[in-house]
Amino acid sequence: MTDADGPDAALDLDRRTGWPDDLRLLIARYPREVWPTHPNLGELSKFWLGRHDMFRELNGALLSASDQLKAGTVPAEAFRQWFLPRIRFFLQQLEGHHMIEDHEYFPLLTRTEPRLARGFDILENDHEAIHAGLLALQEAGGGLARALTGPPDRIGFAAEAMSDTLSGFLTRLHRHLDDEEDLIIPILLDRGEMALGG
Ligand SMILES: [Fe+2]
Ligand SMILES: [Fe+2]
Incomplete structure (x- = not known):
């Protein structure tokens, strides 16, 4: 755990723009360009990277649907049927993934590469x-679900709240997923997937 006001405050999710030099120890040796063809990029890594891509895409698709509802270019009932099960799936899957x-x-990766332990705390x-x-999204989702069965003028406000929440969430999620990949994939390429028991 890092203290929001402690020495790692500059590396807070909302403030950092990537890893500092001491946490770039392995990504400097294994830049993203070498990942796709590296012999140690195994099935587990590909599956995990695929999950990250799914989260990025789904967050983007939810935001774009919410923007369409806000603009009034999608019928409320069609939106409801598409959006509500997908945001539920997104929230559940991301929670389980974390x-x-x-x-x-x-814990396994920290033991494998203790020099990057601070990165895992972050x-x-x-x-x-x-x-x-996620809790804020859940709340916005509940508000939107209620608005969709109420008077039409409420829908625009609820859609705007959802778009704002999803947009802020997307920015933070991208930062987290990018940095997580930059920390973990180089460890797996360096040691092989046995590092994760795969
Ligand atoms: Fe994560
Ligand atoms: Fe992740």
């Missing part, structure tokens, strides 16, 4: 910040 990382992957801290964002 739990596996916090309880299984991060990522765990990100999960707490993102969890607060």
